[in-house]
Amino acid sequence: MNKIGIIGCGRQAPKHINGYLGNGIKDIYLSDVDEDKAKKLAMEYGLKHLTYDEIINSKEITTYSICTPPETHDLIIDDLIEKEKNFLCEKPISQNIDKLHKYEKSIAKKKLVAMGGYIYKFSPAHIHAKKLIENTDANTIQKAYFRIASPGSNAPWQFSKKLGGGVINEMVVHIIDLVQWYFGDIKEIKNVSKKIYLEHRIKTLNDTDELAEDYVHIKLITKSNIEVEIEADLISSEFIQYVQFNSKEFECFLSIQPNLPLQLKYQNKSLDLCKFFEFQNLYIYQIEYFLQCVNKNKTQEISTMRESIAIARTINEIIDL
Numbered sequence: 001m002n003k004i005g006i007i008g009c010g011r012q013a014p015k016h017i018n019g020y021l022g023n024g025i026k027d028i029y030l031s032d033v034d035e036d037k038a039k040k041l042a043m044e045y046g047l048k049h050l051t052y053d054e055i056i057n058s059k060e061i062t063t064y065s066i067c068t069p070p071e072t073h074d075l076i077i078d079d080l081i082e083k084e085k086n087f088l089c090e091k092p093i094s095q096n097i098d099k100l101h102k103y104e105k106s107i108a109k110k111k112l113v114a115m116g117g118y119i120y121k122f123s124p125a126h127i128h129a130k131k132l133i134e135n136t137d138a139n140t141i142q143k144a145y146f147r148i149a150s151p152g153s154n155a156p157w158q159f160s161k162k163l164g165g166g167v168i169n170e171m172v173v174h175i176i177d178l179v180q181w182y183f184g185d186i187k188e189i190k191n192v193s194k195k196i197y198l199e200h201r202i203k204t205l206n207d208t209d210e211l212a213e214d215y216v217h218i219k220l221i222t223k224s225n226i227e228v229e230i231e232a233d234l235i236s237s238e239f240i241q242y243v244q245f246n247s248k249e250f251e252c253f254l255s256i257q258p259n260l261p262l263q264l265k266y267q268n269k270s271l272d273l274c275k276f277f278e279f280q281n282l283y284i285y286q287i288e289y290f291l292q293c294v295n296k297n298k299t300q301e302i303s304t305m306r307e308s309i310a311i312a313r314t315i316n317e318i319i320d321l
């Protein structure tokens, strides 16, 4: 039975804990630079907490979730790869393309499983829509619009340029992952328009830091010639996520949110559909897949380091434009 280490005990950690518990794994150890946070979360779930050195060096723990802010991922990943550990790292794994290439080589050499936390691909609505689209004429879709929005958390790093926050790193990464998954590689970023609306957040940052954008509108084109529009923000009062795919004869609307049904209209083949998907804990599915790969019951094909490299390339280009 796998023994699990979770590094970082903030907002994401309980989702990972529940993901492992939902897969019948109870041997979970927690760690955080802020020991009180690890202690508190461990008490809440009846788990043990360890220091960073203890969790990384444990001989029994072979499989980890990294749930720390993006800027801390690289150092933790270096340690985990050196110790030959498998890991599921929250998105974005890294913005450093050289590092990502290095990780890709080392994990292949050491036969480790390293997965990015791109969870939307585990949504039953998205899986259903992808199959429907694959069963139609692939040239059917001409345009796609992806919307994602969130109020963000109270953690100052979320809005900090220096600490890898901002709407592009926090939200757009999920969408770039979905675009690649649905339509393949991206050919060109056509236009990027960025804004900072909630300027008062500067008060949460230290003097040498800057606010990262909290709104972005992006136009890009895929190698399969689909025009994609992405609108993302960290200013909305509620989480929102939906997608629209269009052509002359095809319309599809869907979301990971269970209160929004998958709707499909396809004139020629009368595939019309309006389908609600019950709420599912996507972390249980994501971690089930991760564990299957770790336990060699599956070869990893989802959220690989290769995909993370392609995402990081696009994200860095969007940030630089």
Ligand SMILES: NC(=O)c1ccc[n+]([C@@H]2O[C@H](COP(=O)([O-])OP(=O)(O)OC[C@H]3O[C@@H](n4cnc5c(N)ncnc54)[C@H](O)[C@@H]3O)[C@@H](O)[C@H]2O)c1
Residues within 6 Å of the ligand: 007, 008, 009, 010, 011, 012, 013, 031, 032, 033, 034, 037, 052, 066, 067, 068, 069, 070, 072, 090, 091, 092, 117, 119, 153, 155, 170
């Ligand atoms: N998949 C998703 O939908 C989703 C949603 C939100 C956040 N995230 C990602 O999850 C990650 C964590 O986000 P969060 O909202 O939980 O952040 P958070 O700020 O709530 O929690 C991060 C925790 O990590 C701890 N920490 C910081 N540096 C550390 C280190 N070097 N070693 C150990 N602990 C350390 C902090 O003390 C804090 O408790 C980020 O990469 C973020 O982008 C993913």
